[in-house]
Amino acid sequence: MRQLYKFLFLVFAISIVSCSDLEPEFTDVIPEENYFQNEAAFISALGSAYTNMYGYMNHGGMFSLDVVSSDEAAVTHKGPDWEDGGQWLRMHKHEFFDGEGVFGNVWNFCYGGINTCNRLIATFENATNENSPAFIAELKVLRAYYYTILLDVFGNVPIIDTFDVPEGFKPATVSRTEVYNWVKAELEAQVPLLPQENSSATYGRVNYYAGQAILANLYLNAEVYTGTAENAKAVAACDEIINSGAFSMESNYFANFAVENSGSNENIWVIPYDAVNAGGFNLVQMTLHYESQKTFGTVDQPWNGYCVLADLYNSFEADDIRLSGGSRAYGVMLHGPQRDLNGELLKDEADSWYEDNAFNGDARVVVFDPEINELAPNAHRDGGARLSKYEYEVGSPSSMSNDFALFRYAEILMNKAEAMWRMNAGSSEALDLVNMIRERAGVAPFASLDADSFLAERGRELCFEVKRRSDMIRFDKWGDAWWEKNTSDANKKLMPIPADQITLNENLVQNPGY
């Protein structure tokens, strides 16, 4: 028994000696409470609201949604390549359902940005920093911009404008009209607080003019969103930009899409992509042929996905600088035989002759034929012109350095023209504005404007700028048939709320038809 007591005594002694506190050591991460130490930290915190924008041009993001579901481009099935569960086929044919990955991506892109804005607004409201009021207004406008995407793509979505929500909070869907009204009110209140300055200090961020451009776009589509047009307000918003004198048309159309396009006086608000610092603009990978690696000396082998539809190619007149490229070697799309950096024709050893599948001893030359043989399953590997509006740098890594313009001055001119035309179909000012655009493209001016020519001109001028879907809906062409697409249901004007979000939040209401 004495030994047992000794044992128990020692057990007691051990437990006293061994009870030290466990505290995590944050040796290579920074906990939130230690973060805001200096001015630079505040600025870097603001950055996370903007860096979210870099996802805009990712494969499977907003860009993909717009160009593939519209009549601009398709991702053809080249044999087994790009089948990928049929998502891109369904997007093209307007047979998409709520489980397509692209909807989840766009949803998370928008709400991720919105939540970050909400978080930062709360942070800056509680911080005594001289920049706080300006940052808060800027964040509110940026947040409203994310909502304009949701309004346009999904229509009926929840509005959440605060970061501090109770645990388990599941926001409910509100109607598209309510979303519109909220966004409009927010922008009208906050945009005037932004700096009326277009300089390197505001480059890549929302300033007063970016805010007006967002507003102009919102008003122009108001009839689609609510049934009530706001064209006069659209004209006024455009005039805020035009009359400021802060922007002008570049004489060279392609200056706006060059690798070094930060000097463009036409781009109003850009995502400042950069191969090293701000990756995410991967169009070089998404559209170019595997063998195009030799044309541009790209670091990574391209994926051979996105192809331009022949209708867009055919809508250009042959001497349209936008198609021919003018002083640039290529226009908005690559077509015809492709060559390597030494001028030799590109060959695709893995491809075969189409007619009889027999091999004749020579590999097939890569020719981007604007007429694609079929959408699926055996689209030609080199079928379809390829997107090349944004200049490809020789030696380009998979992330491009071209800044992507969300709004251009030329679009503002066309928005103003369209709003005026919608109020007065005979407006000569509207015609003059459109003809300014055509003049730069080196094509003859229009004598008059009608809906089809208006939409087609927008299509040529603004192709691959993520405008086409809302343009087609506004001009009521969305349900029409086009290449490898039948007429589609009016419900397809709104995309479905992502299925997994509906599962996670029972307060969300699915759009009709899904």
Next chain:
Amino acid sequence: MKKLLTGKFCLSLVMLFFATLVSAQTVRGVVTDADTGDALIGANVSVQGFTVGTITDIDGSYSLAIPDGGEVLVFSYAGFTDQSVAIAGQTTIDVSLASGELLDEIVVVGYGTQKTKEVTSAVTSIKAKDFNAGNVTSAAGLLQGKVAGLTISRSGGDPNGSVGIRLRGLSTIGAQAEPLVVIDGVPGGSLSNIDPMDIESIDVLKDGSAAAIYGTRGSSGVILVTTKKGRPGTSRLTYNGYVSNESISRIPDVATAAEFRAANGNDAGATTDWYDEISQTGIAQSHNISLAGGTDQTSYRTSFNYRKQQGVVKNTGFEQINGSLALTQKALDDKLSVTINLIATNKDADVGFKEAFRYASIANPTSPITNEDGSYNQFSGFDVFNPVAMVDLNTNIEETNELLANVYAQYNITDALKITGSYAKQEKDRTIGEYYPSNSRYRGGVARNGFARKGVIDEHNDLFEGTLQYSGESGNISYTALAGTSFQKFNSEGLGIQAGGFLLDDNNFNQLSQAAEILSGQADVFSYGNSYSLQAQFGRVSVNIDDTYFGSASVRREGSDRFGPDNRYGIFPALSAGVDISKLSNISGVDNLKLRVGYGVTGNLPGQNNLFASIFNPGAQFFYNGEFVPSFGPTTNANPDLKWETKTEINVGVDFALSDYRLTGSLDVFNRKTDDLILFVAVPVPPNLAPNTWDNVASFSTNGIELAVNYNLIQGENFTYTPGLIFTSYSTILDEYLEDTPRQFRTNLGAPGQNITDAGVGLHLIEEGQALGQIVAPTIGNITEDGAIEFADLNNDGAIDAGDWSIVGNGLPDFEMSLNNNFTINKNWDLNIFIRGAFGHSLVNTYRAFYETFPDQPGANFINTSKANTAVKTASYNAEHVEDASFVRLDNMSLGYTFDTSNSQFGSARIFIAGQNLFTLTGYTGVDPEVRLGDTGAVDNGARDLDTQDVLAPGVDRRNTYFFTRTFTLGANISF
């Protein structure tokens, strides 16, 4: 850290101080096996006529206080004849026991040992003589098929590949799906630091009641490795060595150049056997020299191991040096013993490129290897590479240095009361280097004008433990009690750079400062350094009543700073009991029949630090005022409520010995349930910032049965035959999944063209109430004239969508079985034939899913199996690509001859030949029907496999699988 170390070291000293408080008069000695000279662990030593006694420790040594009047010591050991020795004033008595009838052995359990008869949990002990023979380079390989419930999966023959270990199926989805490894008492050990030749025995704690003493790390089971030690007696020099020859035994059936031409493939004019061009016969050699011996006060063993192995892919293999030293010194009247254990390994590996197999499979068999100018023929097209250029031009190496240093002190305060203290340090440093020269198309060599990666990764941990052990007797009840404390801190640090742009390729990855991309900003750097700690107190009481009733209860309270302040500690109890029915009633022919029941709770940690805290991470660069500045913000949702995952297990087992111990075995039935699984779950956005959060959700349970039987079928003078059978079957059901998502697809197939997760489907379906590992696929409904597949509308809803994907198999087997056949002939010859199989599992044959159709890519080769559906011209994953992969394999066969050394200077001498993977029976058309426990993910165009495996996605035979090999070994075991 330094302060912390000092504190813990003081603890160890305090314990030793307590230990010196008491002393008494004793006899010491060592008990050995008269036949082999091996120490007998757990032999009984008692004083005749008194209730005083002890058991020998792991070195076979004992010390016992002799009560007044004690004159004779009695030594007994299960399976050996008792021996009595008069003390007659001696202080050291060594005895050798002659073997008698085989009874039972000693089993290493956590923080101590038990006799087999006293064990009340599911524990399996495997001794060195029962290990797998041949070219076995890892400790896990020694055990493959030997332990019921333990699945060891090594698909293919990659010399540098990892081995998957799973005990009783999956018990966590998190980071620690593999069992905890404890090396000579040091938990968290690295099996790769132990040369298989230095292992004495391996004990596997299978159920919760056994593993609970290891608390938060016991959920996936515990593997206790005991290394060989020196013993008092003459020094013994031992050599173990072998050479082996490894070759590819199974390759995918691809078209030959002639078949390819006949099928209208693009004829490039040459005839190339790409498999042949990238492969070689892998020659391996291993040499182990050890010296062991000792005196009454000192014992030692030191060993040196050298291994060199070539893989079957050119330019792959490794060279390894390992050394170990175990030294035990006794002092203070033999009351104190101090053991120092050092093990160090240096391994230089040419990891190479196992992807070469995949690209050799689809390389055009009519393409020449090189162009006329001697340069490599670089293929064009997506995801095709010249495999010969890949293995010849590029470099992928890894150098690993490992160290285990352990100091262990034990002081016997009295014979009944012992105190121990230990400190251990484990270190694993790795240097990785890769280089892709400017003429290699693979991974950016050409495009980036030479591309290099170099990284240094350092992981180390420090362990401080102290225990008190008390053993006593009262009447016919004997009991032991254990109390202890443990603190372990794990550190990991890393630094690495990858950059391209080299003027010359000569310096490989060793001169990164000259990379042009460092100046241009395109280089990437990683750097980290972090740590976490575990702190525990634990205790256990074991009781033996009259060798008939046995019981054990333990508890461990453990804390980790990986959790928030409110959830830092957890308590993990266990209880088990057993009764030997043969002691209660005399059943004829039954020598032993023990029924046992165990219950235990274990835990699991999340795989990362700081998940509970809101962390600001650097993000992409933000364009501010004309320049890029870093952005900072939280990229994940913090979860301050995150807590332990817990696993509760009930095990019912029976151990039996019948017909004079000719038939022995165990049967175990278990139910284990894991709750509060730590998962990265989707959360609604908004209101959450990020779309996923680490949270405690979901639970699953496993029911299983395990049987292990050995039968001395023939016991002749000149011939013996002992077959042994092991059977394992279990199934895991997902009881609860995410509240909002009872059903979820998982696992991508990949590019080209089969990124099916983009369309909301996957290879696996995770579904509440269903088994884990379900493989799903759409079914072919119709094949169009141009060879496209139209899928069947299985649910008749008019749409072909996710609802039409049905369950077509399960990646986990229904049961696994192995049959061991031991023969001895004329006492000199020993023959072992080991057959192993897994039944009922399916594999997604991704080679077929991608490359079976022709002429999708007329420039690439195609897989040409008997199961190909030739009507299909467009590769599209469907039910036909999921194959039953049941197999039976002649896994291991060895034949040895032991020389009669009684009249020579040799202590013993044996030579053997062994063959591994000699023969496989299976209907599976892929490379290796072995079970795939986890999934390495979809990679294409030369991308790297995932670092971690998705354990919820078993059964995917990925295109990067290393080809299956066969090995023949010739070896010798000699001692002097």
